[in-house]
Amino acid sequence: xxxxxxxxxxxxxxxxxxxxxxxxxxxxxxxxxxxxxxxxxxxxxxxxxxxxxxxxxxxxxxxxxxxxxxxxxxxxxxxxxxxxxxxxxxxxxxxxxxxxxxxxxxxxxxxxxxxxxxxxxxxxxxxxxxxxxxxxxxxxxxxxxxxxxxxxxxxxxxxxxxxxxxxxxxxxxxxxxxxxxxxxxxxxxxxxxxxxxxxxxxxxxxxxxxxxxxxxxxxxxxxxxxxxxxxxxxxxxxxxxxxxxxxxxxxxxxxxxxxxxxxxxxxxxxxxxxxxxxxxxxxxxxxxxxxxxxxxxxxxxxxxxxxxxxxxxxxxxxxxxxxxxxxxxxxxxxxxxxxxxx
Numbered sequence: 001x002x003x004x005x006x007x008x009x010x011x012x013x014x015x016x017x018x019x020x021x022x023x024x025x026x027x028x029x030x031x032x033x034x035x036x037x038x039x040x041x042x043x044x045x046x047x048x049x050x051x052x053x054x055x056x057x058x059x060x061x062x063x064x065x066x067x068x069x070x071x072x073x074x075x076x077x078x079x080x081x082x083x084x085x086x087x088x089x090x091x092x093x094x095x096x097x098x099x100x101x102x103x104x105x106x107x108x109x110x111x112x113x114x115x116x117x118x119x120x121x122x123x124x125x126x127x128x129x130x131x132x133x134x135x136x137x138x139x140x141x142x143x144x145x146x147x148x149x150x151x152x153x154x155x156x157x158x159x160x161x162x163x164x165x166x167x168x169x170x171x172x173x174x175x176x177x178x179x180x181x182x183x184x185x186x187x188x189x190x191x192x193x194x195x196x197x198x199x200x201x202x203x204x205x206x207x208x209x210x211x212x213x214x215x216x217x218x219x220x221x222x223x224x225x226x227x228x229x230x231x232x233x234x235x236x237x238x239x240x241x242x243x244x245x246x247x248x249x250x251x252x253x254x255x256x257x258x259x260x261x262x263x264x265x266x267x268x269x270x271x272x273x274x275x276x277x278x279x280x281x282x283x284x285x286x287x288x289x290x291x292x293x294x295x296x297x298x299x300x301x302x303x304x305x306x307x308x309x310x311x312x313x314x315x316x317x318x319x320x321x322x323x324x325x326x327x328x329x330x331x332x333x334x335x336x337x338x339x340x341x342x
Contacts, residue, residue, distance in 0.1 A: 032331065040320060048090055048093055100113065116313070126214065126287070133222075134218045138161075138224065138226040141157050158227070164219045164223055172216050176216060187208065188208065216289075228267055228268050228271055269332075273328055273332065274325055298310070
């Protein structure tokens with residue numbers, strides 16, 4: 001009898017540990033989901049009231065230069081629901097969101113959801129390409145700078161990166177246009193493609209139009225990856241496991257590639273997931289400067305009126321993407337790094 005009790009005890013301990021681990025995991029998931037839900041609710045409430053305090057009259061802006069009677073303008077106000085109490089407008093807005101209906105644009109008189117779907121592709125192409133190139137360049141230079149810490153190469157890379165990171169994106173875009181478009185005439189300045197181009201030539205034409213806006217975004221964004229990768233790798237370089245690897249006779253490049261870089265990548269992977277959310281947000285200023293037909297330029301067009309349903313619908317869409325990617329980063333990071341598991 002004593003032997004049976006002795007055999008069952010370890011099993012109960014294992015079962016208790018598994019139950020405790022599952023409980024901690026569920027609490028961790030619940031806390032992250034609750035935080036995301038609260039953030040989304042705050043965004044929804046803020047987006048509605050924030051854009052209604054913007055200066056400007058959308059009816060006056062849309063009818064500027066068009067002869068219209070007072071009765072016609074009042075009819076437009078009733079059509080857009082601007083004559084209803086603010087509380088009623090808010091509840092109608094919430095009811096639409098529950099149906100995934102972002103409303104109808106004032107100036108385009110089209111469903112905002114359809115407009116987002118149309119403009120999403122160009123933004124994903126432009127900013128997705130920029131994010132990939134910025135991450136690749138930043139990681140490569142970050143590893144190089146960290147491994148040569150304090151050298152001239154390190155100081156040059158970090159100095160250039162921080163300088164570009166501090167430059168306003170629209171200003172850098174305008175400089176590139178002045179030098180490489182207006183001056184040298186190497187690249188087009190506006191749009192996504194040249195009218196009339198068809199077939200495989202369209203791919204080359206789109207790539208030609210992407211050069212300057214992608215260069216602008218990469219020049220500003222890669223510094224973030226460089227600095228984080230450099231800092232993470234510097235923290236790892238003094239670790240005991242790297243000293244052990246060197247003591248075993250591994251070459252310096254092998255120590256860096258097999259041991260140092262994989263562990264230093266963890267914070268950067270999290271950053272990449274977070275930045276995925278900003279892909280759908282695009283780059284409002286860069287898309288506006290280069291007249292790129294994406295979500296950023298659409299947001300700018302809505303602000304000019306102001307087109308309240310359009311700007312608040314885009315704001316909710318952008319913010320939801322960022323919140324979702326932050327949530328995914330929180331859920332994936334414990335898988336990548338067992339040290340932070342709940």
